[in-house]
Amino acid sequence: MVSGANSRKYSETMIKRAKGVTxxxxxxxxxxxxxSVSRAFTRPDMLSPETVDRILKAAETLGYVPxxxxxxxxxxxHGNIGLIVPDIANPFFPPLIQAGQLEADRSDFCIFLGNTEENPKQEDKLVGRFAGQVEGIxxxxxxLSDExxxxxxxxLPLVLINRDVDGIPRVLIDSSSGVRQAVEHLAELGHRKIVYVSGPANSWSNKQRRTAIRSxxxxxxxDIETVPAVLxxxxxxxxxxxxILATGATAAVAFDDLTAQGVLAGLAxxxxxxxxxxxxxxxxDVLGAVTYPxxxxxSNRSVEAGRVAVSLLIEMLQSNGIRDARYVLQTHLVMRETTMALGYRGP
Amino acid sequence: MVSGANSRKYSETMIKRAKGVTxxxxxxxxxxxxxSVSRAFTRPDMLSPETVDRILKAAETLGYVPxxxxxxxxxxxHGNIGLIVPDIANPFFPPLIQAGQLEADRSDFCIFLGNTEENPKQEDKLVGRFAGQVEGIxxxxxxLSDExxxxxxxxLPLVLINRDVDGIPRVLIDSSSGVRQAVEHLAELGHRKIVYVSGPANSWSNKQRRTAIRSxxxxxxxDIETVPAVLxxxxxxxxxxxxILATGATAAVAFDDLTAQGVLAGLAxxxxxxxxxxxxxxxxDVLGAVTYPxxxxxSNRSVEAGRVAVSLLIEMLQSNGIRDARYVLQTHLVMRETTMALGYRGP
DNA sequence: ACTTGACATGCAACCGGTTGCATGGAAATC
DNA sequence: GATTTCCATGCAACCGGTTGCATGTCAAGT
Known part of the structure; x- marks a missing residue:
């Protein structure tokens, strides 16, 4: 045991990675x-138990890894599936990713995660890059555009979440049900002019929410007015x-919680x-009760969405067929403390 | 153009993936x-320009993809590098990941992201799984344990972030400088008993912060007392x-912003x-000004950490050497609105 | 005109597994 | 005891590229 700086110098040159036991x-x-070695690992039933044993033992002592x-x-x-999201930093995605990962694990698949930063070019590139190394995405x-x-x-096998392209298996979180409840709730409280603070232009969810609110x-x-928030x-x-304030509205529904949180801060x-x-x-509903108020x-159903999408993909891979599946997950309004009857001035 | 349900049935069976132009x-x-085809793609300088041209053209029309x-x-x-984090949902990591991804991109490497859910077993498994498909992690x-x-x-080549294992290249965010400033700041404000709300037991950062606060x-x-927050x-x-309140302390430093946010809510x-x-x-400093107050x-230096770690790894890969590098990034206190002189009762 | 060299291209081995088919011996059948 | 059947194992081709070396060609050098 040589210690410290001296030994370090040696380790720099001496470390040789235990390469390639074949x-x-x-x-x-x-x-x-x-x-036979191959079969011992992949189809041991084809070999006599003793042979399998001998091979496994030899592999063990040599430190063989397929x-x-x-x-x-x-x-x-290759047992990998790719999962591509527009922005990991957006708290909507991590739970979805985790759920997907868990589901993949159950079938012994491994998730490769990609982040596109909301950039279609990057997304295209990533899909191309993943294509050769995953069995499905x-x-x-x-x-991206429909085309x-x-x-x-x-x-390659593809499953979409929150994107509705005909003929391609997809899992949709239907926020319109929840958004409808939101508008009804605000209307009941007496609000007559509501702003929709919209999100990314090419987001399917954004389109869906805007339409739901209008309807x-x-x-x-x-009355509905739309104010863009870009991102x-x-x-x-x-x-x-x-x-938002310039419209004279008394209430707003934001594209997502992050945007809402920004609006909250801006209002304060x-x-x-x-x-x-x-x-x-x-x-x-990604911020839960962590904003003030x-x-x-x-509500979102991102966990289910992740789970369902991955299991759908795996099913496709195993049956080798394409199902034109279209799962729709309903949402609802979660009431907390940022809504109140118009003109109400405290108890 | 047949439309709707009928055509869909065909597409189910007819879609054949454009497999394998070799x-x-x-x-x-x-x-x-x-x-020659191989060379046309990897070392075109070895071939006559006309041949390269002809090959590329043929590849193009056939739709060849290596x-x-x-x-x-x-x-x-394989041009991939693995990035493994304990919890994507923790806002500390996404910026780090993005920075790493960007840096990897510059050298045309692709990032495979893994999430361990704070579970060493999962981490071990992930490393093993990645090992065969990435050039470094x-x-x-x-x-994980040092061993x-x-x-x-x-x-395989490995670079650590926020983990100090001798002989292994590592990038460390030194929160002790910032934490020291925090304690000094609180002391100046008159606080005499401070709680450290600690984080995960096997987190290097946690150990570092606790030590820094004590010192x-x-x-x-x-006076310092420690209250564990587990996660x-x-x-x-x-x-x-x-x-925390039971200790009688008048101020606290939390392991991270998430924990602090929870404490904030609990106090309210x-x-x-x-x-x-x-x-x-x-x-x-991941929540910035989004909490109230x-x-x-x-401060954190996660962006630099991600960037430096990836560039370090790529450097190792290219020079095929192991550098016992140890980058340390300093931090500082970012003042906002959750500290005040003891006993002060407003203007 | 003949050697020399440079350069473009082809040949074939190799990376490390998997898998269809052939083979040989033991057990089962008649 | 001869024939059939079955099972364990080996052989060799294959997956789709890369690469060291050999070969052939053509231009420059003498």
Missing amino acids: ISQVADAAGVARS NHTARALSTGR VLVSSR RIRAHAAQ AASGLKV ASYTSGRNAVSA EKKVSVPGDFSLIGCD ALTSV | ISQVADAAGVARS NHTARALSTGR VLVSSR RIRAHAAQ AASGLKV ASYTSGRNAVSA EKKVSVPGDFSLIGCD ALTSV
Whole structure:
């Protein structure tokens, strides 16, 4: 045991990675053919128990580990599935990712995660890059055009989350049910003019929510105005506040909780009290009660979405068929403390 | 153009993935040997420009895409690097991941992201699984034992973030500088008893912060008590509040911002006003000004950490050497609104 | 005109597994 | 005891590229 700086110098040059114990070496050691070693690992039932034993023992002592790449090359299977999201930093996605990972694990698949930063080019690139190394891809809230998605789907099994492309298996979180409840709730509280703070232009969810709000409002004598927040982020929300107030609305529904949180901050900054002067509802319910005041929001089903999408993909892989599945998950309003009757001034 | 349900039935069975245009087919089409096709892509300078042209054209029309797996098998290189984090849902990590991804991109590497859910077993498994498909791994805030880390480092290039294992390249965010400032700040405000709300037991950062607080306090006539929060999360922080108050302390430093946010909520629940009655400081500054009141926190350097770790790894891969590098990134206190002089009662 | 060298290209082995088919010996059948 | 059947194992081709070396060609050098 040499210690400290001296020994370190040696370790720099001496570390040699324990490279490549191959199937042939194991075969030699066990006195069998390479194919038998292969079978000992993949189809032990084909061999006599003693042979399997001998091979496994030899493999063990040599420290043999099957080479994933070689195996993938000959079988065409690598046991990985890709999961691509637009923005890991958005709290909507991590629970979805975790759920997907868990589900993949159950079938011994491994998740490769990609982050596109909301950039379609990056998304395209990532899909291409993943294509060779995964057996299928789950595209979450894709920002790609329908054509690109179709093109990719022609190359490898694809499942979409929150994107509705005909003929491609997809899992949709239907926020319209929850959004409808939100509008009804605000209408009941007496609000007659509501702003929708919209999200990314090419987001399917955004389109869906905007439509749902309009349709809900049309039956309720409620006016809707849309104010764009560009991105789904705190800053975007905060910047949108002036425009929101300029409409004269008394309540807002934001594209997501992050945006809502930004709006909340912007309102506080302008001394507009929530919910006293202004009511606010988010979407996705990712911030739960951690804002102040606790944000009323539309529930999300991201965990189920992740789980279902992955299991759907795995099912496709195993049955080798394409199912034109279309799962829809309903949502509802989660009431907290950012909404109040118009003109109400405390107890 | 047949529409709707009918055509769908066909598409189910008819879709055949455009599988496997190989190098041989391109070679035939272009009238050259397989090796020339290979060279046209990897070392075009070895071929005459016209030949390259012809081959590329043939490849283009056939829709040839080099098979990543096959290439990896013969070269031993796959151009991927693994990045493993304990919890994507923790806002500390996404910026780090993004920065790493960006840096990897610059050298045309692709990041495979793994999430361990704070579980060492899962981490071990993930490293093993990645080992065959990536050229190196960045382990962020590893929860593994030193031995396991060393064992893995013997198998493939490894860079650590926020983990200090001798002989293994590592990038450390030194929160002690910032934490020291935090304690000094609280001491100046008159606080004489401070609680450290600790984080995960096997977290290097946690150990570092606890030590730094103790050492900073010892020179300042300040008492430190430690209250465990078990996990780095909102809930853990919130649950720790009773214990925190029971110590009689007037201020706390939390392991991270998430924990601090939980503490903030717990205090509000118990009608303890912040900063009036109690001062609170977080770590990692991930929530910025989005809490209420805006959280004073110790800055993080996660973006640099991600960038440096990845570039370090790539450097190792290219030079094929192991550098016993140890980058340390300093931090500082970011003042906001959750600290106040003891006994101060407003202007 | 003949050697020399440079350069473009082809040949074939190799990366490390998997798998269809052949083979040989033991057990089962008649 | 001869024939059939079955099972364990080996052989060799294959997955789709890469790469060291050999070969052939053509231009420059003498």
